[in-house]
Amino acid sequence: GAVVSQHPSWVICKSGTSVKIECRSLDFQATTMFWYRQFPKQSLMLMATSNEGSKATYEQGVEKDKFLINHASLTLSTLTVTSAHPEDSSFYICSATPGERGSYEQYFGPGTRLTVT
Amino acid sequence: GESVGLHLPTLSVQEGDNSIINCAYSNSASDYFIWYKQESGKGPQFIIDIRSNMDKRQGQRVTVLLNKTVKHLSLQIAATQPGDSAVYFCAENPQGGYNKLIFGAGTRLAVHP
Numbered sequence: 001g002a003v004v005s006q007h008p009s010w011v012i013c014k015s016g017t018s019v020k021i022e023c024r025s026l027d028f029q030a031t032t033m034f035w036y037r038q039f040p041k042q043s044l045m046l047m048a049t050s051n052e053g054s055k056a057t058y059e060q061g062v063e064k065d066k067f068l069i070n071h072a073s074l075t076l077s078t079l080t081v082t083s084a085h086p087e088d089s090s091f092y093i094c095s096a097t098p099g100e101r102g103s104y105e106q107y108f109g110p111g112t113r114l115t116v117t
Numbered sequence: 118g119e120s121v122g123l124h125l126p127t128l129s130v131q132e133g134d135n136s137i138i139n140c141a142y143s144n145s146a147s148d149y150f151i152w153y154k155q156e157s158g159k160g161p162q163f164i165i166d167i168r169s170n171m172d173k174r175q176g177q178r179v180t181v182l183l184n185k186t187v188k189h190l191s192l193q194i195a196a197t198q199p200g201d202s203a204v205y206f207c208a209e210n211p212q213g214g215y216n217k218l219i220f221g222a223g224t225r226l227a228v229h230p
Contacts, residue, residue: 004160006160034217034218042222042223043206043220043221043222043223044161044206044220045220046217046218046219046220049217059217091158093160093161095160105151105163105166106218107163108153108160108161108162108163109160110159110160111158111159111160113158
Protein backbone atom coordinates (compact mmCIF):
# COMPACT_ATOMS: atom_id res chain seq x y z
CA GLY A 1 0.00 0.00 0.00
CA ALA A 2 0.85 3.72 -0.08
CA VAL A 3 2.23 3.80 -3.60
CA VAL A 4 3.00 7.06 -5.37
CA SER A 5 3.74 7.16 -9.06
CA GLN A 6 5.18 9.84 -11.30
CA HIS A 7 4.92 10.31 -15.02
CA PRO A 8 7.02 10.58 -17.01
CA SER A 9 10.04 8.96 -15.39
CA TRP A 10 12.29 11.02 -17.62
CA VAL A 11 11.81 13.74 -20.20
CA ILE A 12 14.03 15.71 -22.52
CA CYS A 13 12.74 19.02 -23.81
CA LYS A 14 14.04 22.00 -25.70
CA SER A 15 14.75 25.30 -24.03
CA GLY A 16 11.69 27.53 -23.96
CA THR A 17 9.12 24.76 -23.94
CA SER A 18 6.92 23.66 -21.03
CA VAL A 19 6.86 20.27 -19.38
CA LYS A 20 4.18 18.74 -17.18
CA ILE A 21 4.97 16.13 -14.55
CA GLU A 22 2.22 14.11 -12.90
CA CYS A 23 2.20 12.74 -9.38
CA ARG A 24 -0.44 10.20 -8.42
CA SER A 25 -1.27 8.44 -5.20
CA LEU A 26 -2.41 5.02 -6.38
CA ASP A 27 -4.04 3.46 -3.34
CA PHE A 28 -4.81 6.30 -0.98
CA GLN A 29 -6.22 9.79 -1.02
CA ALA A 30 -3.60 12.45 -0.53
CA THR A 31 -4.77 15.59 1.14
CA THR A 32 -1.31 17.07 0.75
CA MET A 33 1.37 16.57 -1.85
CA PHE A 34 4.86 18.00 -1.88
CA TRP A 35 7.21 18.75 -4.77
CA TYR A 36 10.96 18.54 -4.37
CA ARG A 37 13.89 19.22 -6.64
CA GLN A 38 17.18 17.40 -6.32
CA PHE A 39 20.39 18.31 -8.10
CA PRO A 40 23.15 15.69 -8.51
CA LYS A 41 24.78 14.66 -5.26
CA GLN A 42 22.62 17.06 -3.31
CA SER A 43 19.74 16.75 -0.93
CA LEU A 44 16.06 17.17 -1.65
CA MET A 45 14.93 20.77 -1.70
CA LEU A 46 11.26 21.41 -1.07
CA MET A 47 9.72 23.54 -3.78
CA ALA A 48 6.08 23.73 -2.76
CA THR A 49 3.29 22.20 -0.73
CA SER A 50 0.11 21.39 -2.56
CA ASN A 51 -3.27 20.92 -0.90
CA GLU A 52 -6.21 19.56 -2.84
CA GLY A 53 -8.51 22.28 -4.05
CA SER A 54 -6.36 25.20 -2.97
CA LYS A 55 -3.37 27.14 -4.19
CA ALA A 56 0.05 25.72 -3.59
CA THR A 57 2.37 27.20 -1.01
CA TYR A 58 5.78 27.88 -2.49
CA GLU A 59 9.06 27.92 -0.63
CA GLN A 60 11.13 31.07 -0.61
CA GLY A 61 13.03 31.53 -3.84
CA VAL A 62 10.80 29.27 -5.93
CA GLU A 63 9.08 31.12 -8.77
CA LYS A 64 5.39 30.30 -8.69
CA ASP A 65 4.88 31.52 -12.25
CA LYS A 66 7.58 29.23 -13.52
CA PHE A 67 6.64 26.14 -11.56
CA LEU A 68 2.88 25.80 -11.82
CA ILE A 69 1.33 23.34 -9.43
CA ASN A 70 -2.19 22.03 -9.65
CA HIS A 71 -3.76 19.64 -7.14
CA ALA A 72 -7.11 19.06 -8.77
CA SER A 73 -8.04 15.84 -7.01
CA LEU A 74 -7.10 13.82 -3.96
CA THR A 75 -4.99 11.50 -6.07
CA LEU A 76 -3.33 13.78 -8.60
CA SER A 77 -1.00 16.75 -8.49
CA THR A 78 0.84 18.18 -11.47
CA LEU A 79 3.96 20.30 -11.75
CA THR A 80 4.43 22.27 -14.95
CA VAL A 81 7.82 23.75 -15.64
CA THR A 82 7.11 26.69 -17.94
CA SER A 83 9.62 28.10 -20.40
CA ALA A 84 12.19 25.58 -19.30
CA HIS A 85 15.88 26.42 -19.43
CA PRO A 86 18.95 24.21 -19.02
CA GLU A 87 19.32 25.29 -15.39
CA ASP A 88 15.92 23.71 -14.71
CA SER A 89 17.40 20.31 -15.52
CA SER A 90 17.05 18.31 -12.35
CA PHE A 91 15.42 15.34 -10.66
CA TYR A 92 11.89 16.26 -9.57
CA ILE A 93 10.33 14.17 -6.83
CA CYS A 94 6.86 14.33 -5.37
CA SER A 95 5.54 12.95 -2.12
CA ALA A 96 2.07 12.51 -0.73
CA THR A 97 0.59 12.19 2.69
CA PRO A 98 -2.78 10.71 3.55
CA GLY A 99 -3.20 13.32 6.20
CA GLU A 100 -4.73 10.84 8.58
CA ARG A 101 -4.85 11.95 12.17
CA GLY A 102 -1.52 11.25 13.77
CA SER A 103 0.11 10.22 10.51
CA TYR A 104 3.02 12.33 9.44
CA GLU A 105 4.50 9.94 6.94
CA GLN A 106 5.16 11.07 3.40
CA TYR A 107 5.28 8.55 0.59
CA PHE A 108 7.64 9.41 -2.23
CA GLY A 109 7.32 8.90 -5.93
CA PRO A 110 10.15 7.46 -8.03
CA GLY A 111 11.13 10.86 -9.43
CA THR A 112 11.22 12.43 -12.87
CA ARG A 113 14.50 13.27 -14.56
CA LEU A 114 14.14 16.48 -16.58
CA THR A 115 16.80 17.43 -19.08
CA VAL A 116 16.48 20.73 -20.91
CA THR A 117 18.62 21.10 -24.01
CA GLY B 118 17.59 29.31 9.65
CA GLU B 119 16.35 25.81 10.16
CA SER B 120 18.69 23.12 8.99
CA VAL B 121 19.44 19.49 9.36
CA GLY B 122 23.04 18.51 8.81
CA LEU B 123 25.17 15.44 8.78
CA HIS B 124 28.61 14.93 10.24
CA LEU B 125 29.92 12.51 7.61
CA PRO B 126 29.30 12.92 3.90
CA THR B 127 30.55 9.40 3.08
CA LEU B 128 30.86 6.21 5.04
CA SER B 129 32.64 3.08 3.89
CA VAL B 130 32.10 -0.17 5.76
CA GLN B 131 32.86 -3.82 5.32
CA GLU B 132 30.04 -6.21 4.62
CA GLY B 133 28.78 -7.65 7.87
CA ASP B 134 29.90 -4.72 9.99
CA ASN B 135 27.50 -2.37 11.73
CA SER B 136 27.03 1.11 10.27
CA ILE B 137 26.22 4.29 12.13
CA ILE B 138 25.05 7.35 10.26
CA ASN B 139 24.71 10.57 12.20
CA CYS B 140 22.59 13.67 11.81
CA ALA B 141 22.32 16.95 13.69
CA TYR B 142 19.19 19.03 13.66
CA SER B 143 18.73 22.61 14.71
CA ASN B 144 15.07 23.04 15.52
CA SER B 145 14.33 21.98 19.06
CA ALA B 146 10.60 22.19 18.29
CA SER B 147 10.77 19.38 15.72
CA ASP B 148 8.64 16.48 16.89
CA TYR B 149 9.08 13.90 14.18
CA PHE B 150 12.17 12.53 12.48
CA ILE B 151 12.60 10.13 9.61
CA TRP B 152 15.43 8.29 7.91
CA TYR B 153 15.23 7.71 4.19
CA LYS B 154 17.33 5.60 1.85
CA GLN B 155 17.80 6.74 -1.71
CA GLU B 156 19.29 4.61 -4.43
CA SER B 157 20.63 6.19 -7.58
CA GLY B 158 17.89 7.52 -9.84
CA LYS B 159 15.09 6.63 -7.44
CA GLY B 160 12.90 8.39 -4.94
CA PRO B 161 13.58 8.22 -1.20
CA GLN B 162 12.50 5.07 0.56
CA PHE B 163 11.23 5.21 4.12
CA ILE B 164 13.42 3.32 6.58
CA ILE B 165 12.33 4.24 10.07
CA ASP B 166 10.87 7.12 12.00
CA ILE B 167 10.77 8.33 15.56
CA ARG B 168 8.67 10.79 17.50
CA SER B 169 10.23 13.27 19.87
CA ASN B 170 8.72 11.54 22.89
CA MET B 171 10.96 8.54 22.25
CA ASP B 172 14.73 8.16 22.34
CA LYS B 173 15.07 4.83 20.56
CA ARG B 174 13.16 2.84 18.04
CA GLN B 175 14.08 -0.45 16.43
CA GLY B 176 13.14 -1.95 13.13
CA GLN B 177 14.46 -4.84 11.13
CA ARG B 178 18.26 -4.50 11.29
CA VAL B 179 17.89 -0.76 11.87
CA THR B 180 17.75 1.34 15.00
CA VAL B 181 17.19 5.06 15.28
CA LEU B 182 18.43 6.94 18.31
CA LEU B 183 17.28 10.42 19.22
CA ASN B 184 19.13 12.63 21.66
CA LYS B 185 17.07 15.75 22.14
CA THR B 186 19.53 17.26 24.58
CA VAL B 187 22.15 17.71 21.87
CA LYS B 188 19.72 17.58 18.95
CA HIS B 189 21.30 14.52 17.42
CA LEU B 190 19.84 11.66 15.45
CA SER B 191 21.55 8.48 14.37
CA LEU B 192 20.74 5.48 12.24
CA GLN B 193 22.34 2.18 13.07
CA ILE B 194 22.33 -0.61 10.50
CA ALA B 195 23.28 -4.03 11.79
CA ALA B 196 25.18 -6.53 9.66
CA THR B 197 25.46 -4.15 6.73
CA GLN B 198 24.88 -5.75 3.36
CA PRO B 199 25.85 -4.67 -0.18
CA GLY B 200 22.20 -3.88 -0.80
CA ASP B 201 22.41 -1.22 1.90
CA SER B 202 24.72 0.85 -0.31
CA ALA B 203 22.85 4.10 -0.99
CA VAL B 204 22.55 7.68 0.19
CA TYR B 205 20.82 8.09 3.52
CA PHE B 206 18.95 11.24 4.49
CA CYS B 207 17.55 12.29 7.80
CA ALA B 208 14.57 14.59 7.79
CA GLU B 209 12.75 16.53 10.46
CA ASN B 210 9.25 17.87 10.73
CA PRO B 211 9.67 21.25 12.42
CA GLN B 212 6.05 22.26 12.41
CA GLY B 213 4.17 19.14 13.29
CA GLY B 214 1.10 17.83 11.55
CA TYR B 215 1.05 17.16 7.86
CA ASN B 216 3.70 19.64 7.07
CA LYS B 217 6.91 19.90 5.17
CA LEU B 218 10.03 17.96 5.94
CA ILE B 219 13.48 19.48 6.07
CA PHE B 220 16.11 17.14 4.70
CA GLY B 221 19.71 16.85 5.74
CA ALA B 222 22.61 16.85 3.32
CA GLY B 223 22.83 13.08 3.04
CA THR B 224 25.47 10.44 3.72
CA ARG B 225 26.61 7.99 1.10
CA LEU B 226 27.06 4.50 2.52
CA ALA B 227 29.42 2.26 0.56
CA VAL B 228 29.50 -1.38 1.60
CA HIS B 229 32.57 -3.33 0.53
CA PRO B 230 32.70 -7.12 0.32
